[in-house]
Amino acid sequence: MAKFSIDLQAGNVKEDEAVSSRGQLIVGIDLGTTNSLVAHVADGRAIAVAGEDGKNVLVPSIVHFTEDGDILVGDEAREKLLTAPERTIYSVKRLLGKSYGDLKKFSERFGYRIIDEDEDRLVKIAVPGADGKDRYYSPIELSGHILRHLKQRIEAELGQEVSRAVITVPAYFNDAQRQATRDAGKLAGLDVLRIVNEPTASSLAYGIGLKETDEGRTIAVYDLGGGTFDVSILRIEQGIFEVLSTNGDTFLGGDDLDQAIVDHWTKEQQLELNSAEERGAIRLEAERAKKALSTEEVYRSEDGKFSLDRTTAENLFAPLVERTLASCARAMKDADLTPEDIDHVIMVGGSTRVPLIKQRVGDFFGKAVNDSLDPDQVVALGAAIQADVLAGNQKDVLLLDITPLSLGIETVGGLMDPIIARNSKVPTRVGRKYTTSMDGQKNLKVAVYQGERDMVADNRKLGEFILSDIPPMPAGIPQIEIQFYLDADGILRVKAMEHRSGQSQSVTIKSQYGITEEEMAEMLLDSLANAEGDMAARALVEARNEANNVLLSTKKFLEQNQSWLSEDQVQAIEREALKLAKAVAGTDKDAINQALQELNDFTTPLAHEALDRNVAAAMKGSSATELDE
Known part of the structure; x- marks a missing residue:
């Protein structure tokens, strides 16, 4: 079979030509909910890059904003979870492409504030500043900080600039979430050459489907990370990956295993967790217990306050594990397959180290699971292999035609x-x-x-x-x-x-x-060089658009409810609206968001009262009609 590559200018597949990025370094990045990491291919082998200690390849997906305005990422940020939870943002991946309505019922899980009273708009995160004013960040900006940290890590390791990357996402990510991931990469100074599904990357890491000559195989990828679970059924034939079905839960992962332990200890000891610091401390203790019980039979905290045995832990985990198996059953049904049709079961995500999970997944599919690669690294390693393919260093791999510009x-x-x-x-x-x-x-x-x-x-x-x-x-x-x-x-x-x-x-x-091709390259370079300024301009325009919509709604509200609003209420609303209008005329998006929040805080109770009055009036009218009849 012939070798193929992509002609980015013409948009056609050509035979026996190297891709335009041949020989250039392209890295693979796993932007995870709990941890992220970056990998590359050296001497034909995919390698995850460690930090300064030379050992730990995982970067906690956590961003902390100091009172002085500095930004900490990774382990340094993780240390602030207990001391400054309101300025320490974690599980950002769960927020990408999500609206306030999507996350409202989960907002109490976070130590930081998710802001947006309009349930259809994308979320913002409010971080208090040293001056007492909130600063507002989007999940894209926060993910950009994590990606920039990974970029700097591999540049320090290799001693050269890195500007191209492949980034992985869950197979179930929608268009908005995938675009948000691309935008975060651009903000970090990365040209994102490809967004790759995590199960596809995992298969590549295990060498499955890498060559055109591979025989057809059907793969189940069970991916249980820190914050999300998904199972994907793939058909891989001659280098072509087809996702037959995917299922899962975007709010089910290792964090929920930890929470099960927290709930057990809280009930057992009748604890009252009244602060974010207390909730954070016991959550970290639960995480230590979960990890220890993967290899030990009993866990006891250093201060002796908390203890747990493996049998009790497995009983706590069992309902959550069964939820993942229910997703596996739905995925198999959607693909119209039985467990006997599956050739390989690949385990991905740090939470799959729990012995109960490996056992139950093996029982479900009726075969031993494949977890020979580090489950924390497998996605990033696969992304690095895909990056190496794009760089033209892998032979006999089919790259499908793509569009070169958005x-x-x-x-x-x-x-x-x-x-x-x-x-x-x-x-x-x-x-x-x-x-x-x-x-x-x-x-x-x-x-x-x-x-x-x-x-x-x-x-x-x-x-x-x-x-x-x-x-x-x-x-x-x-x-x-x-x-x-x-x-x-x-x-x-x-x-x-x-x-x-x-x-x-x-x-x-x-x-x-x-x-x-020169014009196209110039457009790409311009987008990278101006990424930060572009993102700031977009954030300002989006804040203005939202504010103008609220100002219009406020005007309508005053017109429709003037019969019962007091003069003081009307004046207060007009005062807050004027403050917002002045902010809109400026260029500070945080000032707009702050004024917007203050207007929403004042008008929300009044909007609820207006709704109650309308419902009461409607009920009264309905009752009158019924009496007439």
Whole structure:
């Protein structure tokens, strides 16, 4: 079989040519919930890079902001979990691409504050500053700090600059979460060449599916990390990876095993954990117990206050393990397979070291599990192998055609919203829903852009069209779906449709790749060089957009509820709204977020009262009607 590579300019697969990045260093990164690590291939072998101690390859996925404004990442940040939990952010991966509504019921688990009263918007994390004012960070910014730390680690190890990477994500990550991961990499100064599914990386680490000549195999990848669980069923044939099914739980992992121990000790000793420091201390003690009981029969804390035996621990863990096996059963059903159809069972994630888990997974699939590689490192090692493939150093590997630059549309404030991410396989079809920003809006301009910058002014415009005759409705009510279809010939078709009315419009763009390789490279370099400034500009525009929406809603609220609002309440709302409007006119996104939060804090109780009044009025009207009947 012929060898293939990617021609990034033409977007075609060519035979027997080296890829453009041949011989260059490309690293593999596992951006994990609990720990992250970076790896590369040297002398044909994938190696995870350790820190200054030369031993520990794991970097805790934790970011701490000191009172002086310094940023600590990894082990240094981990030490602050007990002393300054409100400024120490962990489990960032759980927040990527999530809205406040997604996380509201879990917010008490975190020692830090998740802010966003609008349940449909992406979360923000509030960190108190030395001046008493909060600073607001997105999960993308926090992940960027972790990735930058990994970048610096491998640069120190190898003594050379690293600017290209492959980053892994769970197979179930949606488009928003994958794009957030790409944005975090760009913010860290990394050109993310490929986003790879973690089960695919794990298979590569075990050498499964690496060569085109490999016989077809069906693989089950059981991945239980610190904060997430997923099981993926893959069919691998001649170097092609197909995910047949995936299942799991984004809020089930080693953290929950720790919590089971915490709950046991709390109940056993009738403890009252009243502070974040107390909750953090017992959680770390539980983690030590879990790890010790993987090799020992009994654990006792240094101060003798806490003890646990393996049998009790396994009884505590059993319901959680059974939840993972239920996910395995659903994944097998979705793939229309039985355990006998599985050739290999690969164990990934540090939590799979628990003996009960290995035993129960082996029993479920009816075969011994493969855990010969370090479960903490296997994903990063596989990512490094994929990176080496992209660098042209692996032979007999099929690389599918990809699109070289992101394709997206302009949104409010001149932002670029990527719909088809750079290096997506083609052909591909991606859809995303939008709405109007003004009451009674009848027309919507869809402007299509190509590039990696956050503002459309810095990208290349490909075309535009108008979706007209939208039925006049309040802002936010119309449901407009934008679909991008990119075929194997590099022809982009864009369609917009308003679902309530059925109105639609489309355009075909044939000149998507009409730039030289030098121009494309310059666009990529510009996106890296301006990543931090672009991210700051995007954050400011997003804060302004959110604030303007709230100001509009506040104006409507005052108009609709003036009959019962007191003069003092009206004046207070107008005062907070004026403060927010002044902040919007400035360039400090944290000041906008602070003013926004203060307005929300004041108006939320009033909004609840307005809802109660409306419900009461509706019930009264309903009762009257029923009496008349």
